[in-house]
Amino acid sequence: MQLAKHLNPKIFDNDIERIPNRDGFGDGLVEAGEKNPNVIALSADLTESTRVNLFAEKFPERFVQCGVAEQNMASVASGLAAVGKIPFIASYAMFSPGRSWEQIRTTIAYNDQNVKVIGAHSGVSVGPDGATHQAIEDIAIMRVIPNIVVIAPADIHEAKKAVLWAADYEGPVYIRLGRSAVPVVTTKDSPFEFGKGQIMVERTTHTKQSVGIISTGSMLHNAILAAKELNDLGVGTSVLHIPTIKPLDEEAVLDLAETHDLTVTVEEHQRSGGLGGAVAEFLSEKRPTKQIRIGVDNQFGQSGEPDELVAHYKMDKDSITKAVREVFSI
Amino acid sequence: MYYLSDKEVKALEKSANDIRQSIIEMLMAAGSGHTAGPLGMADIFTLLYFHILKHNPKDPDWSERDRLILSNGHICPVLYATLAHRGYFPVEELLTLRQFGSRLQGHPHRGALPGIETTSGPLGSGLSQAVGMSMGLRMNNEYTSQYVYCLMSDGELQEGQTWEAIMMAGKEKLHNLIAIIDRNGIQIDGNTEDVMPLEPLRDKFESFNFDVQEVDGHNMRMVADAIGKAQAVYSQPSVIIAHTIPGKGVDIFERDYRWHGNPPGKGPEDKVKKPEQGKEALRQLRSFGGSISPSHLD
Numbered sequence: 142m143q144l145a146k147h148l149n150p151k152i153f154d155n156d157i158e159r160i161p162n163r164d165g166f167g168d169g170l171v172e173a174g175e176k177n178p179n180v181i182a183l184s185a186d187l188t189e190s191t192r193v194n195l196f197a198e199k200f201p202e203r204f205v206q207c208g209v210a211e212q213n214m215a216s217v218a219s220g221l222a223a224v225g226k227i228p229f230i231a232s233y234a235m236f237s238p239g240r241s242w243e244q245i246r247t248t249i250a251y252n253d254q255n256v257k258v259i260g261a262h263s264g265v266s267v268g269p270d271g272a273t274h275q276a277i278e279d280i281a282i283m284r285v286i287p288n289i290v291v292i293a294p295a296d297i298h299e300a301k302k303a304v305l306w307a308a309d310y311e312g313p314v315y316i317r318l319g320r321s322a323v324p325v326v327t328t329k330d331s332p333f334e335f336g337k338g339q340i341m342v343e344r345t346t347h348t349k350q351s352v353g354i355i356s357t358g359s360m361l362h363n364a365i366l367a368a369k370e371l372n373d374l375g376v377g378t379s380v381l382h383i384p385t386i387k388p389l390d391e392e393a394v395l396d397l398a399e400t401h402d403l404t405v406t407v408e409e410h411q412r413s414g415g416l417g418g419a420v421a422e423f424l425s426e427k428r429p430t431k432q433i434r435i436g437v438d439n440q441f442g443q444s445g446e447p448d449e450l451v452a453h454y455k456m457d458k459d460s461i462t463k464a465v466r467e468v469f470s471i
Numbered sequence: 472m473y474y475l476s477d478k479e480v481k482a483l484e485k486s487a488n489d490i491r492q493s494i495i496e497m498l499m500a501a502g503s504g505h506t507a508g509p510l511g512m513a514d515i516f517t518l519l520y521f522h523i524l525k526h527n528p529k530d531p532d533w534s535e536r537d538r539l540i541l542s543n544g545h546i547c548p549v550l551y552a553t554l555a556h557r558g559y560f561p562v563e564e565l566l567t568l569r570q571f572g573s574r575l576q577g578h579p580h581r582g583a584l585p586g587i588e589t590t591s592g593p594l595g596s597g598l599s600q601a602v603g604m605s606m607g608l609r610m611n612n613e614y615t616s617q618y619v620y621c622l623m624s625d626g627e628l629q630e631g632q633t634w635e636a637i638m639m640a641g642k643e644k645l646h647n648l649i650a651i652i653d654r655n656g657i658q659i660d661g662n663t664e665d666v667m668p669l670e671p672l673r674d675k676f677e678s679f680n681f682d683v684q685e686v687d688g689h690n691m692r693m694v695a696d697a698i699g700k701a702q703a704v705y706s707q708p709s710v711i712i713a714h715t716i717p718g719k720g721v722d723i724f725e726r727d728y729r730w731h732g733n734p735p736g737k738g739p740e741d742k743v744k745k746p747e748q749g750k751e752a753l754r755q756l757r758s759f760g761g762s763i764s765p766s767h768l769d
Binding site: 181202203205207208210212213215216217218219220221222223224225226228243244247248251252253 | 538580581582588589590591592593596599600601602603604605606607608610611631632635636638639642
């Protein structure tokens, strides 16, 4: 199998660096603020844990503390955008967009205001805080709204690039981040292109069976580990990384589906409505394809350690390989 | 401060009456929509667009303009009629209200029509947007004299988000924010004080660090005076609680919550049968000049 250029050389090592991808948001926001004086940051009493504190310290006059009021924050940001500002609103995904969905739909997306919604602490890997704080429905509720872009970066580098891109893009954006330290899969030099997927693993050819894995967010690492194991087992496995869930890179998804026997989607989200849903909706119309959707199966999360929860809800490397092996009876 | 001569008051009242007639015609053509709120706010909309606002109908996006946010989007017939009579778009287009393909959507949509500052309909989010606009304008210029007027209903104060915005406006001491509440006392299900009481409303706003004034919302001089005073408040946001008569100008509509969400032709029949309701409303507006009821604060 062939790995993409610019991946972390320690990709298969146990001691690969682990950093929360929200750190990339914090760095990217400061850099965006340096580049453009119209960039504004808003927080709903979660300034440090969303990493907005870096921006707030550097540009106090452009930082707006909203208190614990996510619905107001969304619409205040809409108003700021209406007079030419570029507001980033940051909270936990469970509260924004979770609690402020209608405000985001009406006052940001339908109103076509240039607001960037940053949802940190998505996924069960939020860990000990438990299900109330683990957003695993956010991709679905954002993806269904017209006129909003949905991005789930894999790691710190991709998060930073996505934030810098979003600051330049004119229109509503949702960026999904996590809480826990996750493997740094890409590097500073890895390309990030809006709306484009990227082949991270190209399969071993001349195998009897083949599988195309499509991953988003920090699940990219598990997808790559599973691909290695499957290729070693003689199942030609490729990995397509999709940071931009909406708009979906249909060309890349179709190409993957056409060149592999089986499609597998992997995300730290409910199995319905997220990346798996987006891929299934598209392929069912264009090229009906057997697809396995790896994700949380219609359940709420619970307290625990991030890795243990990801394994419990069957999104770890072993769960991915097991699901594929069952299909191919190997 | 705003000085209004007798002649100017008469001219404004004439424009308000024209706008009320357009509202009736629009609602009759649409066959749905809200009656009481738009008629009740016609005087305030007229005063703002014909005398107070810094704006330019020929250049709706002029960057130095004041901003007028309509938070309770369901009273948009009065916004549309006022914009048309003020020259933002042809008056004839008013009759397309709520029709397929019309720029006059059932609730206002930014970008659909010149002069619409924001999309609204779901209640309680306009003040938040006005707070954002006030803050953004103040970031550009600390002593900005660009004002943000947020027109709100009393019923929508039941939305929690409104109080999040009120809290924030007080915290940020938004001197350029002026909220105007249409205190007509009704909402769809009944009188506000029966559905979910809002009183003591003045005390609530004062305790959230607002400068509060109460006016007769049909008295041009009184409202203009209050707006002038609100502009002069430099360390607080302002709210003007405008006591209005829902359905103002047509006796069959006035003070009756059943006319909140019904158009002429589909409302209660105890005074006038449905087919005659629109005609009767126009007859009253044309013959009495919309001055049937005395000001209720007299």
